[in-house]
Amino acid sequence: MPKISAPTVREHHEAVKARLVEATERLLREGGVKALSAGAVAEEVGIARNSIYRYVDxxxxxxxxxxxxxxxxxxxxxxxxxxxSASPEEKLVQFARASLQQSVSSSHSWFMELMSSAHAPNKHAPRATQRFSHGISPRESAQHGVDGIHGQVDTFIADQWAALDVPHQAVWAAYTRNLVFESFKISDQGGTADEVGDALAAAIRGLVSAARSQKAAEVS
Incomplete structure (x- = not known):
């Protein structure tokens, strides 16, 4: 049995798990997803590789x-x-630019890489702030959080398109979401935040312009 370095076994378990998560984040920051493995995390924390599975699956x-x-x-x-107080179009642009800025931040790029690859939620996905029962697994709890933030992204984008009052809002919202998440990948491939951000803003404004033109055509 491993040496207990906390007042109780539970506290020891939580302390080691926290160290494992911190080591995981360091590896992701420094080398991305390719740098992450059970062996690398175990080495960072100073425990045997198989010991990881006492704390996570x-x-x-x-x-x-x-x-x-x-x-x-x-x-x-x-x-x-x-x-x-901004217009729906400006809110979409501001949101997209802020999301991109987070993705290129030295402290968040690894996070956005994982977020953009995590699966999108269904329309009833829970919010990230929801509490969960003690019986839920760590992965399920974290996935609820990821689903929640994806759901908030989708809801925000959908709300702005609804406020724009154009036809086929779901289609335009889907295009907008894809533009935002694709911008993370483009930035990872070498595009600067300003260059990619300007192009992203122009693309979103182009979508709004096209949607308004379509509305005018359908009305006439």
Missing amino acids: SVEDLKMLAIERHIPEWASAISRSVDE
């Missing part, structure tokens, strides 16, 4: 737990960048 659990820690911070940063 898999390395995938560690990735999800690392994401979960940063969801409130990420959501807050995006929210602060959107002017509630």
